[in-house]
Amino acid sequence: MAQLISELSKNKDIIIGICYIISAGLFIFGLKFLSSPATARRGNFLSALGMFIAVVITLWSKNVIDFKWIVIGVIIGALIGAIASRVITMTQMPEMVALFNGFGGIASLLVGWSAFVMAPQALTPVSNLTFIAVILSVLIGGVTFTGSIIAWGKLNGLVYQKAFLFPGQKFINLILVLGILTSAVLVCIPGVGGKNILFYIVIGGAFVLGVMSVMPIGGADMPVVISLLNSYSGIAACAAGFAINNILLIVSGALVGASGIVLTKIMCKAMNRSLANVLFSGFGSVTTAKGAGETGEISPINAADAYLILEAANSVVFVPGYGMAVAQAQHAVRELGELLEENGCDVKYAIHPVAGRMPGHMNVLLAEANVSYDLLVEPGDVNPTMETVDVCMVIGANDVVNPAARDDETSPIYGMPIIEVDKAKTVFVLKRSMGAGFAGIDNPLFFKPNTRMLFGDAKASVSALVSEFKET
Numbered sequence: 439m440a441q442l443i444s445e446l447s448k449n450k451d452i453i454i455g456i457c458y459i460i461s462a463g464l465f466i467f468g469l470k471f472l473s474s475p476a477t478a479r480r481g482n483f484l485s486a487l488g489m490f491i492a493v494v495i496t497l498w499s500k501n502v503i504d505f506k507w508i509v510i511g512v513i514i515g516a517l518i519g520a521i522a523s524r525v526i527t528m529t530q531m532p533e534m535v536a537l538f539n540g541f542g543g544i545a546s547l548l549v550g551w552s553a554f555v556m557a558p559q560a561l562t563p564v565s566n567l568t569f570i571a572v573i574l575s576v577l578i579g580g581v582t583f584t585g586s587i588i589a590w591g592k593l594n595g596l597v598y599q600k601a602f603l604f605p606g607q608k609f610i611n612l613i614l615v616l617g618i619l620t621s622a623v624l625v626c627i628p629g630v631g632g633k634n635i636l637f638y639i640v641i642g643g644a645f646v647l648g649v650m651s652v653m654p655i656g657g658a659d660m661p662v663v664i665s666l667l668n669s670y671s672g673i674a675a676c677a678a679g680f681a682i683n684n685i686l687l688i689v690s691g692a693l694v695g696a697s698g699i700v701l702t703k704i705m706c707k708a709m710n711r712s713l714a715n716v717l718f719s720g721f722g723s724v725t726t727a728k729g730a731g732e733t734g735e736i737s738p739i740n741a742a743d744a745y746l747i748l749e750a751a752n753s754v755v756f757v758p759g760y761g762m763a764v765a766q767a768q769h770a771v772r773e774l775g776e777l778l779e780e781n782g783c784d785v786k787y788a789i790h791p792v793a794g795r796m797p798g799h800m801n802v803l804l805a806e807a808n809v810s811y812d813l814l815v816e817p818g819d820v821n822p823t824m825e826t827v828d829v830c831m832v833i834g835a836n837d838v839v840n841p842a843a844r845d846d847e848t849s850p851i852y853g854m855p856i857i858e859v860d861k862a863k864t865v866f867v868l869k870r871s872m873g874a875g876f877a878g879i880d881n882p883l884f885f886k887p888n889t890r891m892l893f894g895d896a897k898a899s900v901s902a903l904v905s906e907f908k909e910t
């Protein structure tokens with residue numbers, strides 16, 4: 439082993455270069471495969487392999503620690519990952535994604551911080567550029583860390599979920615940003631004293647800015663925040679790569695940053711809002727906002743009667759939402775879908791981009807239940823055909839099917855594209871109560887004449903329908 443390591447050490451630079459190229463290639467192909475549910479698992483594996491190679495080679499190349507510690511680190515990390523994948527439920531996945539973003543941010547901050555500690559005074563023009571990278575990694579990493587912690591708290595209900603606004607907030611934010619930028623510029627100028635204090639002001643300011651940036655965002659705008667923080671974590675890693683002159687960190691950070699920006703754009707489009715509007719409008723702070731026509735009679739239905747309508751239907755569109763994840767109803771939904779198909783019915787699954795609590799949430803659940811990808815349709819494709827659909831089954835969705843977004847100009851979600859289930863001949867809404875969705879607003883859909891409310895846990899309701907099909 440010792441001889442092998444000594445041989446490898448002689449050609450270190452070449453080996454490092456080759457491994458970095460392999461890792462970068464694995465990241466790029468991993469991302470490519472992640473873009474389709476059919477290949478996502480392979481994409482995940484390739485990216486993880488790329489990261490494994492990158493970490494091992496980087497530690498070896500820098501003589502950071504010997505292989506004994508690398509192996510111990512890998513075992514501990516793999517154990518934490520394996521346990522987390524077992525104990526974290528699907529409904530906790532969005533929170534975990536938020537935490538992942540935060541850990542990415544704090545890791546970049548720590549890399550930048552260590553680069554600063556190791557070379558604080560060596561200020562040549564080149565190292566000035568390094569200082570800018572250090573400051574950016576610390577600043578963006580700090581904002582990402584505390585912003586993600588707040589997002590995590592908002593997703594699990596520990597932090598106030600609506601937009602938190604107070605008088606003078608924008609002015610305080612402006613002062614904060616100016617203070618951070620001034621300190622950051624002073625850190626990068628050669629000859630300026632008190633760099634340590636200025637540097638810690640940047641770190642502290644970044645932490646506060648992360649909190650101040652995410653607190654005013656709430657309700658239906660949270661998907662945009664999650665994807666934006668994901669992008670920030672990549673940009674921070676990219677800056678950290680420049681700070682320590684690590685090409686692979688630059689490449690991987692740039693990939694995450696760019697794909698996060700693309701995702702953010704998709705989420706903004708799904709909400710029909712600009713990024714600036716999401717970041718600064720304070721959506722969801724209006725607690726009294728209601729949907730149009732939210733009063734009136736509702737028409738409950740039981741599983742036996744719902745079965746009779748489904749049995750006669752020629753076309754059914756399932757519209758899953760967060761409640762399907764809570765109920766873990768995806769397997770029962772797939773089973774019902776198959777029974778309907780056997781009955782000669784055309785079945786589709788309409789997925790709204792912001793349904794659930796993380797981008798792609800519904801796709802992941804339906805893939806887990808082995809629902810064929812061919813049956814998944816986007817709102818833009820299914821909406822024009824909605825009037826010909828016999829039954830729309832809304833499985834624990836609420837905000838993404840709220841007609842107030844289309845009809846009520848006073849609604850906070852006005853303008854957000856929805857799946858227009860209310861245009862179908864019959865709508866079954868499966869949920870436990872008349873409670874609101876994440877945006878906290880009423881839903882006039884429940885009072886429409888063609889809507890039937892099938893109250894109860896989504897899994898129990900769908901299973902009851904499955905039993906009706908099997909018994910008859």
Ligand code: NDP
Pocket residue numbers: 532657658659660661662664758759760761762764765791792793794795796797798799833834835836837838839868869870871872873874875876877894895896897
């Ligand atoms: P909603 O949050 O609007 O509604 C979910 C509904 O599920 C609730 O009304 C609830 O009603 C019902 N529900 C909960 N548990 C169950 C259960 N066990 N059985 C049956 N029903 C249940 O979900 P949507 O998917 O429609 O919309 C997503 C919302 O979350 C949007 O506002 C989106 O902006 C936001 N968001 C999305 C993120 C993303 O990345 N996709 C991230 C963060 C937020 P009841 O309690 O009566 O059962």
